[in-house]
Amino acid sequence: MKTARDVRSRTRSIVVGVVGDRCSGSMVYALKTALEDSATLRVVRVSEDGLTGRADLCLPVQTIDATGDPLEVLVGESRGVDLLVVETPSDPVAASTDPLLVQLRRRCETLLVEVDHHGEVVRACGPEGWSYSTDGDPAAAAAPASPTPERVICVGVDASPASAAAVSWASIMATQLSCSLRLVGVYGTDASATTRTRTEALTDLAEATSRISGPAIESVVVQGEPAESLLDASRGAALLVVGRHGTQGMIHSALGGVGETCARLADCPVVIVPAPTP
Helix, strand or coil, rough: CHHHHHHHCCCCCEEEEECCCCCCHHHHHHHHHHHCCCEEEEEEEEEEECCCCCCCCCCCEEEEEECCCCHHHHHHCCCCCCCEECCCCCCCHHHHCHHHHHHHHHHCCEEEEECCCCCCEEEEEEECCCCCCCCHHHHHHHCCCCCCCCCCCEECCCCCHHHHHHHHHHHHHHHHHCEEEEEEEEECCCCCCCCCCHHHHHHHHHHHHHCCCCEEECEEEEECHHHHHHHHHHHCCCEEEEEEEECCCCCHHHHHHHHHHHHHHHCCEEEEEEEECC
């Protein structure tokens, strides 16, 4: 597990991915972060059908024009850097289901920060097992600029590998940010799609608690639907962390996963941690 001590001292590097005309918010965020953290910054502008007729962005930073599949280009350009910044569509539903962003969340090998057109963070996620130092690290932007006095990081808990990865990530972040942890286990009702029992939820919480050392822990067991319960439990929190189980296909696209629902509706930043690769 990488910790803050393992992060080598080096110049921070940021890539801004530009697809279409969405770049104003990502540039605001990236320029601010680069200035604060003395980071290097480059813009990668991607086109699938050639570069002819594209307007000059007139940006005061290194700009690379690339042709090809935007996903493959941005995944490749972000390897070895500290932060990839992209701007989401203005419509919340489109932002949650945008095919490029959905695939970037699954494949990006660095911290991915999605911002709105004002440069405000709407979602952040990174590879399982990463931790980030708040000492000049762009990852600190994933937490709110002025967290609530409680400084709580809320994390969803079940028996899955994705949940275990989320708890591990949240525990490291809580220690670094001097936050407490709120572990939330959800069990279902007869009418709900959640089939877990209260006993199973309590068992999962106890198992998760046994793996944590450092931050103060609060365990909460809630009856209801997972996304709605996590949204309620995370109100007033500094951060909500959920595991990504890797569910794909038509049902997932139509209904949305728990993580995607939380990221769209939560009133705090959301970090989605993928399950470890088998």
